[in-house]
Amino acid sequence: MPTDTAASPFERVGGHPAMRAITDRFYDLMDQDPAYADLRAIHAADLAEMRIQLPLFLAGWAGGPRDWFEANPGKCMMSAHGGIPITPDTAGQWAEAMTRAIAEVDLADREIADAMADVLSRMARGMVRD
Template structure:
C-alpha cells in the first residue's frame, strides 16, 4: 500500500526556511541574554553571542534538512562531542530546553512541528548532561 505521508518535505521546509530558523535562534539568544530565568545558561557563554547566533543558525539549517554549508565548514564536528567538555548539569540543560521552547513558541510555527522539535531538543539536551 502506498505510504500517504509526504516523505519528501524536510522540517527545514516546514519551518519556512532559513529566515524562520534565524528568527528562532535570534529569539533564543535574546531570551538567554535578557531573562533571569536563563542566567546560568547565559553565564556559560562568552560575552559576545554574535558568533553563537551564526553557528547555531547554520547548524540548525543543515540539521533540519536545508543547505549544509555549516557542516561543510565544520567537517566532522559532532554536537555531542562539542558539548562534552562543558559542565552541563540538569538545570542548565533545562534552561536551554525552556529558552528554545519559548523561542519556538514565539515564532508561530506549525504546532505539530514545534512539538516534535521540542521533543528532539529535549532529548539532545538531556543527553548532554554530565553525570
C-alpha cells in the first residue's frame, strides 16, 4: 500500500512554494491580461499584501498549515469579501484566471491540482451577489 495515501492536497501539489507560485501567476495574469480588467479594477492598486495572504489561505484550505485561519478567526469566504461587488462577470474572471494559473504552474500532482482548480472555480462562481 502506498505510504502517501493520507497526504493532503497541500502536500501533494508541492506545499508553500506551490501555493505562492499559483498566487503569483494568478495576480500576474490579472495585472497583464485585459480579459481580467474588471476584476483588476476592484482590487487595490498594490497587490503585495494579497500575494502574501492568498497563498496562506490556499494552504489552510488545501489541508496544510492553518496560519491564515488562525490569524483571521471566524472569517469565511463571504465575510472576507463583504462589500466587494461580485458579479457573474468578475466571478467568471476570477475562476478563469485561477484555472489558467493552476494549469500553467509546474505542480507536483497534476490530478489534484486540476481538482483544486475545479473546486475553486465553482466556489468563485458561487460567490456572486447580484
